Amino acid sequence: MCLGIPVKVRKILGSMADVETGGVTRQASIALVEDVRVGDFVILHAGFAIQKVDEQDAIETLRLLEEIGICNL
């Protein structure tokens, strides 16, 4: 039940936003997260954005993981 999915913010109207994932757009509240901007990724849970996804961090994690793979070859 704590399922959350990363969605992309397409449009912001006050505390609500149009968010999109896999070509499907829906409305979500962004009232629980500060500084949400169009183009950001947020984690969507039960109709609310609960946190922003840090894209740089994700890239860095993936880079580190690739290194683990290489070290184990």
Add this chain to the structure above:
Amino acid sequence: MQFVDEFCSPGLAKGLVEAINGLVDRVDRVDRMDKKIVLMEVCGTHTVSIFRHGIRNLLAPSIRLVSGPGCPVCVTDAWDIDSALWLSMQKDVILATFGDMIRVPGSQAQKGEGANSLERQRVGGADIRVVYSVLDALDIARNNPTKRVVFLGIGFETTAPSIALGIRLAKEQGLDNFFVYSCHKLIPPAMKALLESGEVRIDGFICPGHVSTIIGAKPYEFIAEQYHIPCVITGFEPVDILQAILMLVKARDRARIGGQCPPYNKDQARVEIQYSRAVKPEGNVVAQQILAEVFEPTDAAWRGIGVIPDSGLKIRQEYSQFDANMAFEIPQTHIETNLSGCICGKILRGIAVPLDCSLFGKGCSPEEPIGACMVSSEGTCAAYYKYVRYE
């Protein structure tokens, strides 16, 4: 970059599996002992992901993954379901709930005395509506001014801030026909209760990613400090989970350097964040503030576990006009649950697996669930039924 496919990469997963198993193999050889590394995933979403991606089968046999009490549906006490059933029968009431709750049995489940789940109650004529978000329930209240709308507040720290915000919005908008029956539960007190019980040995916690987006890392620190068990806050894709397992195996390895094995160098345990793309060490402060403004901690009953101190959330005095417990005289007669044979409680405490239950697949299935662990798709019994029944 969608942050899903990348963290499902078979290449990355393979590298991680080799790293984990290589390290475990080395530790096993040094230790020369047949001791399992027991890692508990607290969250039901992790349980499902671990099964769906076959992660258990990839790991060295000495790593054992056990499931904990992390499914809000599964841990909702039968007494709370009874109260929800009672509420749905009151005059002019519309009960709004997340869909997950609709089939959970109340205390009279096996006795066949009338309706015993919200789904059955609805067939019997009660106005019960499945909503996607608390905002939908507010809409229902706005559109039905002559009715009283009761929202069944279920969920952990992930969900509770949105319900808190819903209550604040109701106050701001002067909605006087909106109420919340709060069954919210908090994860760290449940982890503490598990550890205090001493029933299960745990060498590391795979901590819930989305609960932690809200609460951050600090609420788990007592586990590392007082119980010396490493914790890793973990995302939900297979690569996330494997990376977390590697971090926990490494933490164990680190702890034994220079020390006897076991006991470990206890002060080494700490809380780490694997899911750093979505979890900040301090969590989501805005969500924490709204949560604390509307709710306060209270003792709560967990199905199969019992009452855990300060593990639930009740609506504060300032917002008590929205508290269903205040607005309705809910009968307080607690009927003993009689689910003979169901061992959900032991499963939620990590001391039994569904295969130990004599009803598993024989009388209890997702179509005809007996216990809550089989009702919820994130329940351990449902996950076993779907993924390991034929192994």
